[in-house]
Amino acid sequence: MLLLRFQNQILKMTENNLLYTLALQQVPNIGDITAKRLINHCGSAEEVLKEKKQNLLKIDGIGAVMLEALFKKSYLKEAEKEIDFIKANNIKAFYFNDKNYPEKLKHCIDGPILLFQSGNIDLENRHIISIVGARKITSNGIAFCESLVEALVPYNPVIISGFAYGTDITAHKAAMKHNLQTIGCLAHGLNTIYPQVHKKYMVEVEKNGGFLTDFWSTDKLDRNNFLKRNRVIAGISEATIVIESAEKGGSLVTADIANSYNRDVFAVPGRTTDLQSVGCNNLIKHQKAHMLSSPLDVPYILNWQLENDKKPAIQKQLFVELDxxxxxxxxxxxxxxxxxxxxxxxxxxxxxxxxxxxxxxxxxxxxxxxxxxxxxxxx
CATH class of the missing domain: 1.10.10.10 (Winged helix-like DNA-binding domain superfamily/Winged helix DNA-binding domain)
Incomplete structure (x- = not known):
């Protein structure tokens, strides 16, 4: 009886923490970086929202304008409604300092303070790569993406993408074809799916993988959400692979973010006359990405090893001449x-x-x- 009471208390504390973290997430002018600074200083989101304003103003980087709307009670009421949605839909919520929060994302300064998950995601001790690229992917891009995923099957990686048209859905489908775990990082809440035409793939994705987002069910679908979502795609993985890209595009933003996180970036080169290769060629030209000419370049450069596979014995030549x-x-x-x-x-x-x-x-x-x-x- 005592154990049950203790377990219920832990559950209540966890839900309470979620409530106040959700409320903090809704406050205008307070993004993930500022929220983390406040939480780390006070100990929890609840303590932040119960702290005196004058004490919070003593924290470096915290100003009066930033805290103007912090103590509005309406945010707690909105948070309660979102918790109802989370419970009703069996959604998991992870805090930025939780054990189950994606490890690599913990090291990103602007990683979400809360991450919502559906499906059966397991990232522990796994190779994780993100595959991004043009929405209007060419037949050559599709072929390379499919051959890339197939070649990586022996390493059993997790394939991350944005569940959008073109390269994204090609990567997800290739992963599912080979029974690899795949995760769609969404630019909206878990109450809907965009684009709607991809709804038919949701059940299969959630069987061996799932979806991640830091957006609420009440958040409107907005163009800027996709750019914000890209930091999760770049941050959660050890490398980002750009299959195709025009001179400008969201996949190049993802590549830049990955570089800012000091992660490896790969780009598939193409002919200089191909519009959908301009972005990739520029990444390679400006040394922002490894040139990916063969699928096996990925495990080689990332130094992946197969299970029970000894590292290849590389014998240095004796008396190698160095300039x-x-x-x-x-x-x-x-x-x-x-x-x-x-x-x-x-x-x-x-x-x-x-x-x-x-x-x-x-x-x-x-x-x-x-x-x-x-x-x-x-x-």
């Missing part, structure tokens, strides 16, 4: 172990474009290798 610049970089990596390209350039006093070229030459010589997170190390 003066290569020796500088080699000695630096030998002393400092794993380092990023930017750090190598700064500490070796070399331009970044020069370092990128030299690292590739050294990799071909078998003296260094790339690692996840744009790191390099001596073999």
């Amino acid at each position: 003066a610049t290569e020796k500088v970089i080699y000695n630096y990596l030998k002393e400092n172990e794993k380092q990023q390209l930017d750090g190598i350039a700064i500490n070796c006093n070399l331009p970044i474009f020069k370092v990128a070229s030299v690292l590739l030459t050294m990799e071909l010589k078998g003296v260094i290798r790339p690692l996840p997170g744009k790191l390099f190390e001596v073999i």
